[in-house]
Amino acid sequence: MQPSATRTKEPEIEFWFEFGSNYSYLSVMRIEDTAARRGVTVKWKPFLLGPIFKSLGWESSPFVLQKEKGEYVWQDMARLCHKYGLPWTRPTTFPRLALLPMRVALLGAEQPWMADYCRMTMMLNFAEDQDINAPEQVAGILTELGLPAGRIIDEAQGEANKLLLRQQTETARARSIFGAPTFFVRGEMYWGNDRLDDALSAAARPVTA
Amino acid sequence: MQPSATRTKEPEIEFWFEFGSNYSYLSVMRIEDTAARRGVTVKWKPFLLGPIFKSLGWESSPFVLQKEKGEYVWQDMARLCHKYGLPWTRPTTFPRLALLPMRVALLGAEQPWMADYCRMTMMLNFAEDQDINAPEQVAGILTELGLPAGRIIDEAQGEANKLLLRQQTETARARSIFGAPTFFVRGEMYWGNDRLDDALSAAARPVTA
Numbered sequence: 001m002q003p004s005a006t007r008t009k010e011p012e013i014e015f016w017f018e019f020g021s022n023y024s025y026l027s028v029m030r031i032e033d034t035a036a037r038r039g040v041t042v043k044w045k046p047f048l049l050g051p052i053f054k055s056l057g058w059e060s061s062p063f064v065l066q067k068e069k070g071e072y073v074w075q076d077m078a079r080l081c082h083k084y085g086l087p088w089t090r091p092t093t094f095p096r097l098a099l100l101p102m103r104v105a106l107l108g109a110e111q112p113w114m115a116d117y118c119r120m121t122m123m124l125n126f127a128e129d130q131d132i133n134a135p136e137q138v139a140g141i142l143t144e145l146g147l148p149a150g151r152i153i154d155e156a157q158g159e160a161n162k163l164l165l166r167q168q169t170e171t172a173r174a175r176s177i178f179g180a181p182t183f184f185v186r187g188e189m190y191w192g193n194d195r196l197d198d199a200l201s202a203a204a205r206p207v208t209a
Numbered sequence: 210m211q212p213s214a215t216r217t218k219e220p221e222i223e224f225w226f227e228f229g230s231n232y233s234y235l236s237v238m239r240i241e242d243t244a245a246r247r248g249v250t251v252k253w254k255p256f257l258l259g260p261i262f263k264s265l266g267w268e269s270s271p272f273v274l275q276k277e278k279g280e281y282v283w284q285d286m287a288r289l290c291h292k293y294g295l296p297w298t299r300p301t302t303f304p305r306l307a308l309l310p311m312r313v314a315l316l317g318a319e320q321p322w323m324a325d326y327c328r329m330t331m332m333l334n335f336a337e338d339q340d341i342n343a344p345e346q347v348a349g350i351l352t353e354l355g356l357p358a359g360r361i362i363d364e365a366q367g368e369a370n371k372l373l374l375r376q377q378t379e380t381a382r383a384r385s386i387f388g389a390p391t392f393f394v395r396g397e398m399y400w401g402n403d404r405l406d407d408a409l410s411a412a413a414r415p416v417t418a
Contacts, residue, residue, distance in 0.1 A: 056275065066265065068387040072400055079407065178277040191281055194403045198288065 011203045012041040014184040016172055018049040019098035019105070019118075021180040022063075022077055022091075025126040026193040028181075029086050032115040034196065038204040044114050046105035047172040048165065049095070049180050055173055061095045062179075077126075080193075087127035096125055097133040103156040104138055106165045113145050120144070220412045221250040223393040225381055227258040228307035228314070228327075230389040231272075231286055231300075234335040235402040237390075238295050241324040243405065247413040253323050255314035256381040257374065258304070258389050264382055270304045271388075289402075296336035305334055306342040312365040313347055315374045322354050329353070 015031055017024040035042050053061065063070040074090050081088035101121045108114045120141045125132045132138075135153060142149035155161060172182075176189070183190040183199040186207075190199035224240055226233040244251045262270065272279040283299050290297035310330045317323045329350045334341045341347075344362060351358035364370060381391075385398070392399040392408040395416075399408035 056277070066387065068265070068385045069400075071385065072387070072398055075398065076400070076404075083407070176277045176280065178275065178281070189281055189284065191278075191285070195285075198292070 009207075010041055011039060012043055012185075013199055013203045014043045014045050016045040016047055016177055016180060016182040016184070017118075018047065018180045019101050019121050019125060019132055020061075020095035021049055022073065022094070022126060023179075023193045024181045025122045026077075026080060026084065026086070027196050028118045028122045030084060030193075031196065035200055035203075038200050040200055040203045042115075044105070044109045044118070045168065045172075046102050046109065046165070047177070047180075048099070048102060048169045051169050052173055052177060052179075056178060064094065087123070089127055089129045091125060091129050093131075096131065098125075100133050100135060100153070100156065101138050103161055103165055104142070104152060106168060107152065107156050107161055113147060116145055117141060218416075219250055220248060221252055221394075222408055222412045223252045223254050225254040225256055225386055225389060225391040225393070226327075227256065227389045228310050228330050228334060228341055229270075229304035230258055231282065231303070231335060232388075232402045233390045234331045235286075235289055235293065235295070236405050237327045237331045239293060239402075240405065244409055244412075247409050249409055249412045251324075253314070253318045253327070254377065254381075255311050255318065255374070256386070256389075257308070257311060257378045260378050261382055261386060261388075265387060273303070296332070298336055298338045300334060300338050302340075305340065307334075309342050309344060309362070309365065310347050312370055312374055313351070313361060315377060316361065316365050316370055322356060325354055326350060 013031075013035060015027065017028060031042055049061075053059075058065055063073045077090070078088055080086075098121075105114070105118060105121075108117055121132055121138075124130045124137060124141070130137065139149035139153060142152055175184070179191060181191075181193055181196070183195065185199050185203045188202070190196075190202075222240075222244060224236065226237060240251055258270075262268075267274055272282045286299070287297055289295075307330075314323070314327060314330075317326055330341055330347075333339045333346060333350070339346065348358035348362060351361055384393070388400055390400075390402055390405070392404065394408050394412045397411070399405075399411075
């Protein structure tokens with residue numbers, strides 16, 4: 001044990017993600033286990049990617065706007081899911097609207113059910129190819145987790161929580177986030193599921209004073 | 210030894226790259242060693258990224274056109290070079306013109322000096338922050354490699370070789386390449402230095418008939 005005076009802050013990683021984002025799917029499925037193995041705490045930061053893309057001048061995902069990259073991305077996803085042992089179905093609708101589940105995620109960001117809730121929502125989108133924005137789908141997941149679905153959805157749809165999600169998205173923009181997933185470790189940005197391991201290594205590295 | 214009738218083709222990877230591309234720098238520096246360790250032959254495929262970007266509607270590199278991503282890329286490069294043990298200086302000119310060294314690369318693609326020549330050119334750009342398109346710089350590298358610099362540069366600037374580089378770039382476009390580095394293994398595309406290891410694993414994997 002180090003004496004408390006020289007004890008460094010507990011290692012943590014900020015995880016900025018969107019349920020509509022396919023590369024966020026990979027990180028949502030992987031982050032809890034990989035972070036725990038390195039003793040890193042995950043700070044879940046749901047935000048809306050649509051307004052970020054609009055502020056960059058894009059009307060949709062770059063994977064929709066750039067045909068060549070878009071076609072490549074689905075091959076890449078199939079290979080990466082195979083590598084990570086994750087199920088994969090190319091969504092028939094992309095990117096899927098995720099406003100309601102994102103509002104619920106914001107509400108649950110510090111709750112013990114957050115990681116499970118996020119994985120189940122992501123599985124619905126990228127393994128089961130289903131609408132994730134329908135209240136009955138969100139309610140189904142919350143109920144399966146033993147939670148009071150109606151009350152949570154009502155609070156998620158309340159004005160206060162809606163405003164908080166807009167503010168969190170504005171914070172993402174102010175921090176120069178341009179895609180998802182994005183990680184921050186001690187203020188340094190790491191972009192993309194491909195950088196999750198490097199970001200966790202950085203978080204777990206002792207800080208030299 | 211397998212009998213020749215059932216012998217599979219020697220594992221190989223196509224490596225499409227550009228001297229102006231910072232992520233190509235990482236792969237140029239790494240590919241010869243990592244491929245050799247897995248018994249994979251590298252097919253060097255120099256092509257011009259500028260005409261590809263233009264055909265996608267971009268007047269320059271996306272790292273120039275998208276301010277947020279552009280700023281991130283230089284942090285990412287510094288971290289990756291540190292991780293790989295490579296020298297790194299952010300180029301004061303980006304992307305650098307590379308027409309002459311690319312023409313020489315096309316000429317040398319199957320020569321024993323190719324890998325050394327490419328690494329030296331990349332070091333000039335991304336470690337020494339120097340113009341790579343000046344004939345005296347290209348000549349300097351070739352001479353250092355013990356090669357007849359004048360004769361090689363003359364042939365590289367000949368109409369036949371210029372046309373071949375235009376054709377190779379057109380082939381890149383026809384194969385839906387949208388960035389560099391890009392790898393192909395048995396016709397499958399892998400985009401980015403982040404996929405070099407996966408691409409080599411795929412190349413080294415025995416083909417099941």
